[in-house]
Amino acid sequence: MYSSWAYSLLHEFKNDPTQISAKQWQGQESTKGPTTVLIKPDGKTLEAFGFEAETRYTELIDEDEHESWLKDDLWRVSNDRISGTIRENEIHWVLTVPAIWDNAAKQFMREAAKQAGIEETNLTVALEPEAASLFCRLLPVERSGNKTSLGKLKAKQKYLVLDAGGGTIDITVHEVLQSMEVKELYKASGGAWGGTKVDEAFKGFINDIAGFDAMADLKRKHLDDYIELFRRFENKKRSISPDIDSKTVIPLPQSLCSLIEKRQGRALCDLIKNTSYANLVSMKNEKVNIDASVARQFFDTSVSSTVEHLKNILSLPVNRGVEAILMVGGFSESPMLQHAVSTEFGAVKRIVPREASLAVLKGAVIFGHNTKAIKERISQRTYGVETTSPFDATKHVVTKKKYYEGKARCRNVFEKHVEIGQKLTVGKAQSNIIYHPLYAHQTFISLPIFTTCDKNPMYTTDPGCIQVGNLEIPICGSGTNRWVNVRFISGGTEIDVEATEKATGKVHHLKIDFLT
Structure with a gap:
């Protein structure tokens, strides 16, 4: 799962609501980082967040000092500060949460923000698919990634927001009002079928060919290598497509290969030959070469669950006549998910903005400036x-x-x-x-x-x-x-x-x- 922060100043919002600045991680081609924090040995003080937390922890492992540090995964970052001439009490904070989360989870986020030093009166909780919708309705056609845009929809027209993130798939149906604001037409729904399901499938694949839970062993004994492996896989899985038959090649950590050989008494390349993957997967120079048919299977659970849920929602009388499906969130950039949605719902326009992974983040900033943009919910x-x-x-x-x-x-x-x-x-x-x-x-x-x-x-x-x-x-x-x-x-x-x-x-x- 990935998180980040973004902001805009009031005068910028008035001139152009989409003029929003997002964090750029140093040394990374990304404005979002892993939802990971590194806590100092006192158990309270934040040392680093995101890529910086993973990098610093790797350094501690190399220095053999990591055993005295705590670590945990959080849902969202809430305590980054904008430095400079802006006073803290002039900042209004917005925390995004999946629309399917219950009230206890929202309150937990408020409590966490309070502990991070954010005043309750300066905090708004935004629902992720709503935030994405607000941002995408302001995008011109050329930035919508399609021949149309949400902004072109007229009063009484309906559209579905498919927010496909790392952990959850969040689905909401909206209707455009005469004021060109929107209302929720059907209650938010979804499930834990996001991009991390693909990661779990890859992890299961490695364990299948290794013959035991090798990934848990790697995580326990060589966390730095475990983190690096999934960074590599994150990059590779974005290129896995139903239309491309080339193999997916992923370098495996030497520590993983050694763990497997020590446990099983044989090298991983030999173990593969005795599995159902014998003709589809091979090892060369500590790189696993995965046939396209196998790589696509990593997406089966996530994609099929999402499509089936979409079918159920769009079949309901209240949702008939939906004009478009807006796909946002990092996992919406997956060719596998896009192809499945396009194939199953070809008659419905599919909109994937060029900033799909940042739509929620930037939409939350817009929501902070205009919390009444959503007029009605279910x-x-x-x-x-x-x-x-x-x-x-x-x-x-x-x-x-x-x-x-x-x-x-x-x-x-x-x-x-x-x-x-x-x-x-x-x-x-x-x-x-x-x-x-x-x-x-x-x-x-x-x-x-x-x-x-x-x-x-x-x-x-x-x-x-x-x-x-x-x-x-x-x-x-x-x-x-x-x-x-x-x-x-x-x-x-x-x-x-x-x-x-x-x-x-x-x-x-x-x-x-x-x-x-």
Whole structure:
């Protein structure tokens, strides 16, 4: 998986929203680097990120000092700083996340950003396919990589965004509005079928010919060589195509060949002869020569899963009439994925911008300048709170009956705030519900947050209902006649809650805790 950062200044955005500066890694022909950080031995301080982290770690291995260092993979970088005359409080940060991520994952990213020194008020979370869509709608035809561009689509026309990254495939369907802004037509969906699935297939291929989990052994004993091998494979897999029959040649680390020979007692070239790859794969000068038919198979799981999911989405009545498929993300540059989409959906225009791998990154910058560019989204699930209601023997089960302050009430009631498939207008409250404390002495009202795929659940104990968070609402005074008016505002990339106390008129702006 790869990450990076980009920025634009306000005056640049006003002149040309696509004028965006992205990081260029020193010594690399890339504006994106591996999502890797190197932490100092104190376990807290960042030493390096991306290619620099991998290079520095390799140096530590050579110096035999690497055992005292921690390392980990993170989802996104959030603590790079723009130096110079710009003050830190003048920067508005945008973190991108897959649209299929749940609220807990988004909150985790916010917490990580907070620890990195980013103020919550200066941070926006952007959904990746939406960000890519915003960027590509501003591109002229010549930069769209095709004879058309998203900007040419008119009101009421639909298009699908296929964001194919390293880890996930993220799919969203948008419709153009009269204002030429867009709304989400179908809830985001997808899966873990990104480019790393191809890496896993290559890893499995090496293990198959070696006869054991040689790649895990290499990673454990020679991490520097493991990293370098996948750098080489990353470059090679971009040229694997359904139309080119030339072999894929990848130099293997000498350490890997030695590990395999030591474990199996035979050289890798001899082991290959006893596998199903005998006539398709060979070794020469520590380079593995892979027949095109085998190399293409590395893409099978990722490509077939993506195409099948696209079929299902485009067959739904709400998505009929989609004019174009916008392919963004680094994996969208793969000829294998492009060919599969083109073959299966030939009647639909396919747009692959020349900056496909940077579309999300640059679109996030645009979203930071204009967070209201997406006017409407679709709820992926039904959201509600667990509460109580006056017990009614005609509709409530007796086992849920309980007395509070002498009054019979029904426990575990699912009070719905947002329904699955519901259209959510950005900035508009979807619900307006009053809650009372159960006990006279309460200083806050606790509302457990539940979700389900059911449109109308009755109890939070119904099958499929899952508690995902908790909301605590302060309330002053005493007695059970107090109440707060609670409004869920769910049209943004995150859920906002507004609670108004009756007694004081005080308005609380709250966040649901999805990580408790």
